[in-house]
Amino acid sequence: xxxxxxxxxxxxxxxxxxxxxxxxxxxxxxxxxxxxxxxxxxxxxxxxxxxxxxxxxxxxxxxxxxxxxxxxxxxxxxxxxxxxxxxxxxxxxxxxxxxxxxxxxxxxxxxxxxxxxxxxxxxxxxxxxxxxxxxxxxxxxxxxxxxxxxxxxxxxxxxxxxxxxxxxxxxxxxxxxxxxxxxxxxxx
Numbered sequence: 001x002x003x004x005x006x007x008x009x010x011x012x013x014x015x016x017x018x019x020x021x022x023x024x025x026x027x028x029x030x031x032x033x034x035x036x037x038x039x040x041x042x043x044x045x046x047x048x049x050x051x052x053x054x055x056x057x058x059x060x061x062x063x064x065x066x067x068x069x070x071x072x073x074x075x076x077x078x079x080x081x082x083x084x085x086x087x088x089x090x091x092x093x094x095x096x097x098x099x100x101x102x103x104x105x106x107x108x109x110x111x112x113x114x115x116x117x118x119x120x121x122x123x124x125x126x127x128x129x130x131x132x133x134x135x136x137x138x139x140x141x142x143x144x145x146x147x148x149x150x151x152x153x154x155x156x157x158x159x160x161x162x163x164x165x166x167x168x169x170x171x172x173x174x175x176x177x178x179x180x181x182x183x184x185x186x187x188x
Contacts, residue, residue: 002160008036009164016168019131020175022076022182027064031057037161044156045112048105048121055125063132070134078186079134079179087137090126098122113152120149136183139176146172 011033018026038053070077082090098119105114123145130138146169153162 002040004036005040005158005160008033008040009160011036012164013167016171016175020171020178022079022179024064024067024077027060027067030060034060040158040161044158045110046117046152046156047109047111048101048114048117052121052124056128059125059128059132063128066132067134076182077134079136079183081136081183082130090130090137094123094126112156116148116152120145120152123148136176136179139172139179142172143169143176 011029015026015030015033018029034053034056038050038057041047041049041053067077098115101122102115102118105111105118111117123141127138127141127145130141146165149165150162150169153159153165
């Protein structure tokens with residue numbers, strides 16, 4: 001067992017629990033987690049996931065600032081939904097960027113699984129942006145990502161990470177339910 005993977009797994013679990021609770025302190029935990037996973041994924045030739053961690057680091061800083069600005073220190077942040085048109089646009093962009101990124105990784109690197117890894121990376125970027133913008137749909141996207149990522153990490157023998165993503169899947173379902181309830185309660 002890789003000790004870095006064990007530490008990153010524990011940080012990831014703490015991060016998602018705090019996210020489900022809409023707690024701003026998920027962000028410093030998330031910064032530590034993504035720094036460790038960048039190193040882990042690069043070593044496994046999951047280059048899209050490694051690059052993704054650099055994006056996650058930057059978006060974690062943005063999310064921390066955005067949630068702070070939304071009053072997230074004093075209380076759980078308010079959440080919203082995308083419009084139907086915005087949902088269609090997000091899906092289209094994810095599909096197009098997945099095709100482009102996967103093709104580029106396939107042609108220019110020795111990536112282990114350029115399309116699979118690339119699709120997870122592109123969808124994760126979209127989900128993280130939606131999370132930072134406090135949109136409920138981020139959880140639906142995370143659920144789909146987790147379902148795709150678990151078998152990839154098992155294939156690469158990153159068993160702790162696969163277990164973590166299994167927990168992420170469960171917590172993403174809980175997050176979707178809790179954020180949906182919070183959104184409905186705010187409308188009343």
